[in-house]
Amino acid sequence: MTAVLQLDDLRVPVEIGGSSRKARLTIEADGSLRLRAAEDVATEELQQFLASRREWVYRKLAEKEALQHEPITKELVDGEGFLYLGRNHRLKIDDMDGAVRLERGRLVLPRHLVATGEASLIAWYQRCGEAWLRPRSGAWAERLRVAAGPIEVADLGHKWGSATAGRRVRIHWATLQLSPSLVDYVLAHELAHLSEPHHGPAFWQLLARVMPDYEERKQELARRGGRLWFGGTS
Numbered sequence: 001m002t003a004v005l006q007l008d009d010l011r012v013p014v015e016i017g018g019s020s021r022k023a024r025l026t027i028e029a030d031g032s033l034r035l036r037a038a039e040d041v042a043t044e045e046l047q048q049f050l051a052s053r054r055e056w057v058y059r060k061l062a063e064k065e066a067l068q069h070e071p072i073t074k075e076l077v078d079g080e081g082f083l084y085l086g087r088n089h090r091l092k093i094d095d096m097d098g099a100v101r102l103e104r105g106r107l108v109l110p111r112h113l114v115a116t117g118e119a120s121l122i123a124w125y126q127r128c129g130e131a132w133l134r135p136r137s138g139a140w141a142e143r144l145r146v147a148a149g150p151i152e153v154a155d156l157g158h159k160w161g162s163a164t165a166g167r168r169v170r171i172h173w174a175t176l177q178l179s180p181s182l183v184d185y186v187l188a189h190e191l192a193h194l195s196e197p198h199h200g201p202a203f204w205q206l207l208a209r210v211m212p213d214y215e216e217r218k219q220e221l222a223r224r225g226g227r228l229w230f231g232g233t234s
């Protein structure tokens with residue numbers, strides 16, 4: 001039996017021990033993985049078990065990542081940085097009327113909106129995000145051969161996206177801070193759920209067909225996801 005298995009880029013040392021046939025996968029405090037299994041369990045079986053835990057592993061790693069960093073809060077002052085589609089935009093408090101907007105690379109927050117600044121900025125992510133996502137959703141849906149309903153940007157708590165019965169796909173507004181390639185991953189992932197609701201092999205095959213490098217994007221999402229702004233000002 002191999003002493004070290006591999007889950008994507010992650011090394012998984014296998015500890016032989018115990019009499020339980022059920023393998024046990026743990027994530028150590030430093031984020032490393034460890035698999036415990038009885039001696040007579042075949043490597044293929046362990047590899048399959050590992051693959052079945054993929055989602056769980058990435059979710060746990062993302063949570064760990066988020067915990068290691070203080071939640072990011074923003075100050076609503078001139079010069080504060082806000083990410084949009086992977087680019088950093090400095091905030092500019094402006095005396096002019098109107099709505100939150102991007103202007104010559106600066107994110108403009110009209111002074112009369114500062115009191116409700118957080119909500120105004122989130123509403124801006126939603127508005128711009130929806131406009132940006134709409135044509136892309138159509139394009140990815142076509143490639144995936146799914147009929148997509150309306151796309152909506154909302155606060156989804158700890159989820160990047162969701163796809164529901166009414167073919168409605170929703171994307172967390174915080175996702176829009178990521179680079180287009182990672183937003184595309186979240187979008188294509190949710191659209192693929194319209195055809196394959198569960199994370200079984202058919203789901204990943206479908207995604208791989210339209211996005212051969214989805215695995216790398218997924219890992220990058222796990223790495224970066226915890227360092228985004230999810231609301232909160234100081």
Ligand SMILES: [Zn+2]
Pocket residue numbers: 189193199
């Ligand atoms: Zn999913």
